[in-house]
């Protein structure tokens with residue numbers, strides 16, 4: 001089974017509700033496909049905490065997400081260009 005679009009549904013919500021189709025009908029399970037927002041969801045997702053040990057929950061939530069620092073930049077190429085310009089000076 002392949003998904004037509006890249007999944008932006010919380011895996012734990014999918015498991016909880018028995019399928020991606022069911023999870024898609026629940027706004028609280030649906031994430032914009034960004035790691036930062038996904039983590040925000042996990043922080044309050046009861047299903048995530050249900051399926052994952054509390055210790056693991058804390059570890060995952062403590063992970064730094066690269067997108068947090070990029071301020072929603074879509075292209076990493078821009079960052080590379082900026083770095084190149086700085087290094088030339």
Ligand SMILES: [Zn+2]
Nearest residue numbers: 010012013045
């Ligand atoms: Zn969830």
